[in-house]
Amino acid sequence: MSATGAAPRRFRHGLVVGKFYPPHAGHHALVEAAAARCAAVTVVVAPSRRESIPLDLRLAWLREVHAGTPWVRFVGRHDDHPVDYADPAVWDLHCAVFADALGGESVDAVFSSEAYGGELARRFGAVAVDVDPQRRAVPVSGTAVRADPAAHWRWLSAPVRAWLVRRVVVVGAESTGTTTMARALAERFRTAWVPEYGRELTARKLATLRRSRPDATVFDVTWDRDDFVEVVREQQAAEDAAARVSGPLLCCDTDARATALWEERYLGSSSAEVRAAARRPALYLLTDHEGVPFADDGLRDGEHLRAWMTGRFRVELAASGVPVVELRGTHEERLATAAAAVEDLLAAGWAFTEPLLPAH
Structure with missing residues (x-):
């Protein structure tokens, strides 16, 4: 039985079932359609364990996006049964998973964009409600997103983007062009970048010091352990906020590994x-100090330590397990090297394990 073409009808309890691998705008439209016509909705998120996005993450993403419809609940169950729409016994296995997620509650409508929606509704004694089965309203699918997330970026919600975004971190010794490079890459790839919070904190510390000592310089600024914890916390918060609105690439000026080296530099x-x-970005870009004049802007105090810092970065980044590309030469040469590395990174795409596919 189908409600397609009929006058809108209100339902007591609607059911939506899917893998949401990953959730996209089509999924959200489906959930919203159910929410608009039901007093209560249960969305069963039922991936197999072989898939590479954890179930808990999918649930968190969906709950965030649909926080405005509290009558919609999201329930997760792993479903590792084979997919065979022609086998009644396999259908029984899947429906047992969904029934368990419902906790014994009955449903009177099943909302779906898939061809199996009618049979699923029949098995639950419910009305089948088709929602954009031809993908005309929202032309996207999980298969398409997994094949090329960047091409379908506009169909992804903020938390999904933040998880998928390729984070490239530019690090290096003082006055070696990390900020210039992060900004230039963001402009080249038309995406967001995250400035260095530690520099902002240095400026604030110096300004505070000058209220009582007008002649104070950056050499008079002192640091303690809590300062570096603050730098990491604020830097990561800014990075995570930017990741939610960024394109597929996010350029970051420094990270926790770099902060650890600055802590070592100041506190031993x-x-x-x-x-x-420390996190695991997709790529590190290390700016070499050779050939870069030291620019004293009033917030820098480590010209004599640049060679040491470059060496420490090489050692630490080599142990990080993250690909590292060193940038040398003129700014134009460095930018060309960095851009080529980023293009290779994006061209490599994203790796998803295949979901369980229907039997042929």
Whole structure:
């Protein structure tokens, strides 16, 4: 039975089933359609364990996007049964998973954009409601997103973008062009970039010091462990916020690994808390100090340590397990090297394990 073409009808309890691998605008439209016509909706997120996006993440993403419809609940169950729409016994296995997620509650409508929606509704004694089965309203699918996330970026919600975005981190010794490079790459690829919070904190510390000592310089600024914890916390918060609105690439000026080296430079060692905060970006770009004049802008104090810092970065980044590309030469040469590395990164695409596919 189908409600397609009939006058809109209200339902007591609607059911939506899917893998949401990953959730996209088509999924959200489906959930919204159910929410608009039902007093309550249960969305069963049912991936197989072989898939490469954790179930808990999908649930969190969906709950965030649909927080405005509290009568829609999201329930996760792993479904590792084979997919064979012609086998009644296999249907029984899948429906048992969905029924378990419903917790014994009945449904009177099944909302779906898939061909199997009618049979699923029949098995639950419910009305089948087709929602944009031809993908005309929202021309996207999970298969298409997995094949090329960048091409379908506009159909992805903020939390999904933040998880998929390729983060490229530019690091290097003082006055070696990290900020210039991060900004230039963002302009080249028309995406967002994240400035260095530590520089902002340095400026604030110096300004505070000058209120009582007008002649103070950056050499008078002092640092403690809490300062570096703050730098990591604020830097990562800014990065995560930018990742939600960025394109498929996000350019970052420094990260926690770099902060650990600055902590070592000022305090003699890096703390376990700062080291533990290190993440795994897609690529590091290391700006070499050779051939780059030291520009004293009033916030820099380490010209004599640039060679040492470059060496420390090489050692630390080599142990990170993240690809590293060193940038040398003129700014134009460095930008060309960096852009080529980023283009290779984006061309490599994203790797998803295949979901369980229907039997042929």
